[in-house]
Amino acid sequence: MPIAKTDAFGRADVALAAQFKALAHPARLAILRTLAERSTCICGDLVEVLPLAQATVSQHLRALKEAGLIQGETDGPRSCYCLNADTLRTMHKAVEALFGDVDCSCGCCG
Amino acid sequence: MPIAKTDAFGRADVALAAQFKALAHPARLAILRTLAERSTCICGDLVEVLPLAQATVSQHLRALKEAGLIQGETDGPRSCYCLNADTLRTMHKAVEALFGDVDCSCGCCG
DNA sequence: TTGTATTATCGTAAATTTACGATATACGAT
DNA sequence: ATCGTATATCGTAAATTTACGATAATACAA
Numbered sequence: 001m002p003i004a005k006t007d008a009f010g011r012a013d014v015a016l017a018a019q020f021k022a023l024a025h026p027a028r029l030a031i032l033r034t035l036a037e038r039s040t041c042i043c044g045d046l047v048e049v050l051p052l053a054q055a056t057v058s059q060h061l062r063a064l065k066e067a068g069l070i071q072g073e074t075d076g077p078r079s080c081y082c083l084n085a086d087t088l089r090t091m092h093k094a095v096e097a098l099f100g101d102v103d104c105s106c107g108c109c110g
Numbered sequence: 111m112p113i114a115k116t117d118a119f120g121r122a123d124v125a126l127a128a129q130f131k132a133l134a135h136p137a138r139l140a141i142l143r144t145l146a147e148r149s150t151c152i153c154g155d156l157v158e159v160l161p162l163a164q165a166t167v168s169q170h171l172r173a174l175k176e177a178g179l180i181q182g183e184t185d186g187p188r189s190c191y192c193l194n195a196d197t198l199r200t201m202h203k204a205v206e207a208l209f210g211d212v213d214c215s216c217g218c219c220g
Numbered sequence: 221t222t223g224t225a226t227t228a229t230c231g232t233a234a235a236t237t238t239a240c241g242a243t244a245t246a247c248g249a250t
Numbered sequence: 251a252t253c254g255t256a257t258a259t260c261g262t263a264a265a266t267t268t269a270c271g272a273t274a275a276t277a278c279a280a
Contacts, residue, residue: 001235001268009136010159021134025238026119026127030210042256051118056239058258063237076247077256088209095205098142099198103149112239122271131262151226167270168228173267174259187226 006085016094019087022067027060028053034081035070126204129197133175137162137170139215145180153189 022028027050034049035041043061047054061081064070069088072081132138137160144159145151153171157164171191173181179198182191 003267009140013139017134017136017139020130024134026123026129027238029123029127029208030264036212047256052238053123053240057242059144059238062258074246074254074257076245077254078247079257082207083212085212088212092144092205092209095202096138098146099202100193102146102193102198137268154225157227162268163270164227165229165271169268173229184227184276185277187224188277189227 002007010019019067019069019094022064025060027057028064029061029066031057032069032083035081041081043074043081047107117165126201128202129177129179129204132174132179135170137167138174141170141174142179142193149192151191153184153191156204 021067023032030050031046043054043057046061047095048058050057052060061070065081067087068084069091070081071084072079074080095105128134129166133142140160141156144156153164153167156171157167160167162170171180171182175182175191177197178194179201180191182189
């Protein structure tokens with residue numbers, strides 16, 4: 001990416017794109033699903049579930065946290081992550097707005 | 111990404127992640143919104159709307175097409191792209207399943 | 221047939237992502 | 251105070267993404 005062009009797009013779209021980017025990896029989807037199933041989770045469990053090294057899982061967790069999809073604190077040797085309901089609801093609405101009533105009637109495409 | 115680890119994840123998640131990846135850029139979000147507004151579109155219009163070179167827009171269109179989010183044909187000097195309603199509906203359901211009823215009650219996180 | 225206009229592709233450079241091992245950090249137990 | 255465990259961060263290599271200019275390719279018009 002030569003030269004970040006994000007300035008040229010609206011802030012809302014840049015933010016939304018960043019959130020979608022956080023969903024754009026199967027490991028992170030798996031993390032989110034795991035967090036959704038249990039209402040509490042620690043990183044250690046995830047390392048066992050995912051086919052990835054501990055450092056990589058931690059990195060994915062950070063990505064999710066920076067995107068605001070999860071929240072959590074780590075108290076010494078134990079960390080507690082959980083979903084960020086606010087962000088997820090916001091994303092849900094954004095998807096609704098984008099895909100809500102798709103209906104292509106142009107007839108010119110296959 | 112040293113060594114693609116996608117084999118280690120379920121096919122469904124790999125596919126879903128790829129679709130989210132297609133949404134993970136403000137230019138592609140803008141393209142989708144533009145396609146949603148008009149029911150028909152050609153690439154030329156997009157080049158004027160987006161702050162990007164023609165080659166880059168074409169590249170983004172290809173990404174969207176490969177992810178199955180849009181469909182279209184290009185007949186010589188004119189191309190017609192439109193949304194792929196099927197894929198968008200599928201994604202909508204996937205989001206529903208992921209975020210449908212988020213409710214963190216673990217009480218351990220801020 | 222020769223342009224003309226529009227879109228796709230190629231080649232390439234810079235930036236980012238993904239993955240890991242190694243190391244640091246922080247808490248609880250002994 | 252030290253050890254053990256669990257998580258985060260650092261450094262780094264390979265792969266991918268993004269962006270562009272230059273170049274092809276395709277259909278229509280003259």
